[in-house]
Amino acid sequence: MSGRIADPTRWREGAERIAWARTFMPATRAIGDELAAAGTVRDVRIAISDVLEPKTANLALSLAEAGADVAVSCVGRDTDDAVAAALAHAGIPVYAFAAAGSAEDRENVLALLGHRPDIIVDDGSATIRLAHIERPDVLDAAIGATEQTTSGVRPLRTMERLGELRLPVVAANDARTKSLFDNAHGTGQTVVFAVADLLGEPFAGAHVVVAGYGRVGSGIARHASALGARVTVAEVDPVAALQAAFAGYAVLPLVDAVADADILISASGVAGTVGFEHLQRLPEHAAVAVGGGVSQEIALDDAVRRGAVEVSRSGKVSALRIPGGRTIRILDDGHCINVSAAEGNPVQIMDLSFGVQLAAVAYLIEERDRLDARVYALPRAADDRVAAAALASFGGTVDTVSETQRAFLDSWRPAAP
Numbered sequence: 515m516s517g518r519i520a521d522p523t524r525w526r527e528g529a530e531r532i533a534w535a536r537t538f539m540p541a542t543r544a545i546g547d548e549l550a551a552a553g554t555v556r557d558v559r560i561a562i563s564d565v566l567e568p569k570t571a572n573l574a575l576s577l578a579e580a581g582a583d584v585a586v587s588c589v590g591r592d593t594d595d596a597v598a599a600a601l602a603h604a605g606i607p608v609y610a611f612a613a614a615g616s617a618e619d620r621e622n623v624l625a626l627l628g629h630r631p632d633i634i635v636d637d638g639s640a641t642i643r644l645a646h647i648e649r650p651d652v653l654d655a656a657i658g659a660t661e662q663t664t665s666g667v668r669p670l671r672t673m674e675r676l677g678e679l680r681l682p683v684v685a686a687n688d689a690r691t692k693s694l695f696d697n698a699h700g701t702g703q704t705v706v707f708a709v710a711d712l713l714g715e716p717f718a719g720a721h722v723v724v725a726g727y728g729r730v731g732s733g734i735a736r737h738a739s740a741l742g743a744r745v746t747v748a749e750v751d752p753v754a755a756l757q758a759a760f761a762g763y764a765v766l767p768l769v770d771a772v773a774d775a776d777i778l779i780s781a782s783g784v785a786g787t788v789g790f791e792h793l794q795r796l797p798e799h800a801a802v803a804v805g806g807g808v809s810q811e812i813a814l815d816d817a818v819r820r821g822a823v824e825v826s827r828s829g830k831v832s833a834l835r836i837p838g839g840r841t842i843r844i845l846d847d848g849h850c851i852n853v854s855a856a857e858g859n860p861v862q863i864m865d866l867s868f869g870v871q872l873a874a875v876a877y878l879i880e881e882r883d884r885l886d887a888r889v890y891a892l893p894r895a896a897d898d899r900v901a902a903a904a905l906a907s908f909g910g911t912v913d914t915v916s917e918t919q920r921a922f923l924d925s926w927r928p929a930a931p
């Protein structure tokens with residue numbers, strides 16, 4: 515069988531953790547079962563590029579069990595080798611191993627595209643974008659793609675605007691059951707806990723600066739604050755900045771906010787958010803982490819070019835001496851900290867995100883004759899279906915709209931006086 519993994523013998527270890535995660539994924543299971551019953555994905559070639567851990571493995575297995583021809587790739591730093599082995603053991607070609615460097619990561623994505631997928635399920639849109647550069651032939655024969663995160667959707671919208679997008683894409687990230695939960699809850703919690711674990715220091719009493727107060731940044735600020743931190747927000751969008759002020763946080767330009775920061779977390783998803791001028795102003799031993807997750811969100815390459823030197827390293831914490839500044843700590847080389855240094859979002863949260871991805875796959879197939887090379891929102895009914903499947907497991911039951919309410923909602927005429 516094709517594929518490229520580190521150690522096939524570790525499959526049992528991976529399979530046990532995948533089975534455990536599955537028990538907490540009712541929405542993914544329910545929508546996967548619907549796809550299987552309807553035969554929607556039968557013999558459809560589906561390529562998944564995502565963080566490779568037990569939750570994502572359940573997305574892949576759900577599609578495979580529903581009859582799809584699935585293949586998977588992942589960058590080395592986000593790959594769990596035991597999980598990769600378990601998927602390979604289940605008959606799914608996997609191109610991912612933890613020791614892969616950037617050249618091998620690229621080879622793995624190209625090998626994935628070699629399966630000529632009908633649908634690409636992506637996280638960060640690196641695979642969709644590489645396909646536009648290296649394998650446009652694959653895209654021209656494809657049904658479409660779905661994209662899981664904010665920083666992946668943004669460049670796809672740019673491609674659409676420039677007329678360079680070659681296939682329909684569902685912005686899975688923008689579904690309410692995705693971004694209102696994964697971005698706003700799961701990421702805030704897991705980024706703060708990952709930073710706390712790596713530093714081994716309390717958030718209580720610390721000054722935490724959050725760059726970017728979108729869905730992820732507001733979650734980070736809320737969780738840091740709940741642990742007793744004093745939080746300052748830096749924002750470039752006046753409305754988001756106002757929301758931060760209404761939530762009770764100080765709001766300052768980043769260059770001012772960092773001057774007495776203990777911990778700086780970037781949640782913008784924009785390269786260069788933490789620039790050399792910010793690193794220079796940070797106090798001695800301040801820690802810098804990324805919760806957003808694009809390359810060079812902390813402009814480390816530029817800092818090194820300007821003379822920054824790593825003076826020591828302890829596990830995933832490196833000490834960087836900044837010329838004209840002090841010695842600060844960088845967490846896991848500026849990678850997306852809750853994924854690269856921890857287990858990613860909680861399983862109940864990823865259940866929603868992967869339920870949305872499955873619903874997006876179904877939408878692409880069912881509407882394939884009507885979709886153009888554009889970025890589409892997931893229809894509200896599909897979003898509602900994911901939420902309903904998950905709500906039951908939280909012990910909740912949704913109410914219904916009465917006939918009177920429906921008549922009111924459907925009418926534009928003012929009520930009789």
Ligand SMILES: NC(=O)c1ccc[n+]([C@@H]2O[C@H](COP(=O)([O-])OP(=O)(O)OC[C@H]3O[C@@H](n4cnc5c(N)ncnc54)[C@H](O)[C@@H]3O)[C@@H](O)[C@H]2O)c1
Nearest residue numbers: 663664665701726728729730748749750751754782783806
């Ligand atoms: N780590 C994870 O598990 C995880 C999960 C979901 C999303 N993400 C990523 O987190 C990032 C943010 O996602 P989101 O959904 O919150 O996006 P968002 O668009 O809701 O918020 C981003 C915010 O950052 C602000 N911003 C942009 N540049 C800035 C700058 N230089 N300084 C200060 N603020 C700036 C924007 O104005 C915006 O308000 C994205 O890269 C997304 O892909 C990570």
